[in-house]
Amino acid sequence: MSYKAEYIWIDGTEPTARLRSKTKVLPDGAALPDWGFDGSSTNQAPGDNSDCVLKPVFSCPDPVRGGDHKLVLCEVYLVDGTPHPTNNRARLLPVAERFAVQDSWFGIEQEYTFFQAGRPLGFPETGFPAPQGPYYCGVGADEVFGREIVEKHMDACIEAGLAVSGINAEVMPGQWEFQIGPAGPVEVADHLWIARWLLYRIAEDFNVAATLDPKPAKGDWNGAGAHTNFSTKAMREGYDAIITACEALGGEGKVAEHIEGYGHGIADRLTGEHETAPFDVYTYGVSDRGASVRIPWQVEVDKQGYIEDRRPNANCDPYNVTRLLVGTCCAALEKAGQV
Structure with missing residues (x-):
């Protein structure tokens, strides 16, 4: 069996950021992996270098889908392993x-x-x-x-x-x-x-x-x-x-x-x-x-x-x-x- 993980992140829209999300299907019991997305479509990267990374930081039961499905809040990172400039959570942590x-x-x-x-x-x-x-x-x-x-x-x-x-x-x-x-x-x-x-x-x-x-x-x-x-x-x-x-x-x-x-x-x-x-x-x-x-x-x-x-x-x-x-x-x- 599998479960659905709704990966949620904050985009780079200005002057006010928007929420984005997409679904990953994972085997039951599987950990939440990092995942990529097209940052050129979320105002977070240029088209010729568009890959950004989602790092799960908080998850909870998904009350919309029910069952064992999850909502997964993610921080956005660059592919070099540093927080994306739009990642305000990373600025709060220290x-x-x-x-x-x-x-x-x-x-x-x-x-x-x-x-x-x-x-x-x-x-x-x-x-x-x-x-x-x-x-x-x-x-x-x-x-x-x-x-x-x-x-x-x-x-x-x-x-x-x-x-x-x-x-x-x-x-x-x-x-x-x-x-x-x-x-x-x-x-x-x-x-x-x-x-x-x-x-x-x-x-x-x-x-x-x-x-x-x-x-x-x-x-x-x-x-x-x-x-x-x-x-x-x-x-x-x-x-x-x-x-x-x-x-x-x-x-x-x-x-x-x-x-x-x-x-x-x-x-x-x-x-x-x-x-x-x-x-x-x-x-x-x-x-x-x-x-x-x-x-x-x-x-x-x-x-x-x-x-x-x-x-x-x-x-x-x-x-x-x-x-x-x-x-x-x-x-x-x-x-x-x-x-």
């Missing part, structure tokens, strides 16, 4: 290892929007639906669109063993969110990429597309983000470390560095309206969803916990987001002796 003693945890809130026939699911053929307000965490056919897909996606994430921790309808019709975490910087990003693939794949069966566009509908509608909750052991044990992390994120050069790594089109979403801070201004505050970084009110009460970086776009690469947060915050905590 940072995560360097600061591993601080035991970073992440929870990423992935917002996304369903589209069908060229418009957000739930939008009328002409004009616009009623203004946002009743849709967030709503219930009823006049307020919620795409729930069947969302439920199937959540079930699939659970069956795959991903660290999914919840779902909810978002502020705009056809807009939803799922959460991955708590998990470490590499694990949370691996799980998020697989969860994204499952979302696209399951929505296929309903002739619906899911998009991570950070501003899928222009005008007076919320954008789509990937709010990132972050803590270290010191932050989970004391408030001073939380303030140190918040201050570090606003340090010299850090605002621009993080914004650059938080997803394309971020200026369209971070306008200072619709529960955002302007992309070029850094602020933090308790219970403030209009700040760049929010300290939850319970964290201030308990004097320990986590922070929420509200800036990452829905289309961010989570390997970049976790690398930047660990690199900035953990270095500052180390310097302050708060580890």
